[in-house]
Amino acid sequence: MTTEPGTRLAVVVGGDDPELSKRLSAELTVFNNRATGADDEADLSVEVGRSEGFPGGYSDLHFIKRLDGSEPRSRVRVVVLLDVPEEHLSAFGRYEERVLPLLAEHGGRLEQRLRTGDGRTEVHLLSFTGRDGYDSYLADPRRAAYRDEELPGVELAGRVLEVSEVVDPVRSTR
Known part of the structure; x- marks a missing residue:
């Protein structure tokens, strides 16, 4: 991986990985519950925007994980x-x-x-x-x-x- 100016970074995922998805979901739930101090499975939305230090100078990352399982x-x-x-x-x-x-x-x-x-x-x-x-x-x-x-x-x-x-x-x- 390189972070030289002008270089694009791409992540390619080859197909569905149910085991990885399950693990990430469980770890994100634990992280969210600790971060919010909540154990009631409340809705949570986290947004990180325009952060310095990423290749290209910034990154807009948005994700929502509803802890009650609904869309x-x-x-x-x-x-x-x-x-x-x-x-x-x-x-x-x-x-x-x-x-x-x-x-x-x-x-x-x-x-x-x-x-x-x-x-x-x-x-x-x-x-x-x-x-x-x-x-x-x-x-x-x-x-x-x-x-x-x-x-x-x-x-x-x-x-x-x-x-x-x-x-x-x-x-x-x-």
Whole structure:
């Protein structure tokens, strides 16, 4: 291998190597879990850009390894916006403590949870490994039971939006 100026470096892989792929995947998972301090198999994206010291002066390296095994674009993503009447904030908190752990049983996860300063509006970004998981979460009878127990007769104003990732054409062509 040479790193002389003007010399191109090429790596050629001759066919699929399942053993190597499995080993690299396992080692990357261990590395990612140590780097993030997470053992929950959360999604992870790592980007190294424009690094000096590589042949040619820089390297743009991008890789994504979803630690839960799903392909990034196959996940079902949902944004939930909820307005909670002030007098029911504590009951709503109890309801969420009970219902949010159900996500994992249906291949779902709470990606992000946001709240306004007054605590009356919450925004959740949820994702599921597939449509079946999302549908089974919606149909889980425990959700309705918990709501009846914690928020009987309370009307929550809200919206549910199914969303997808926006691919930045500038970044995807680098």
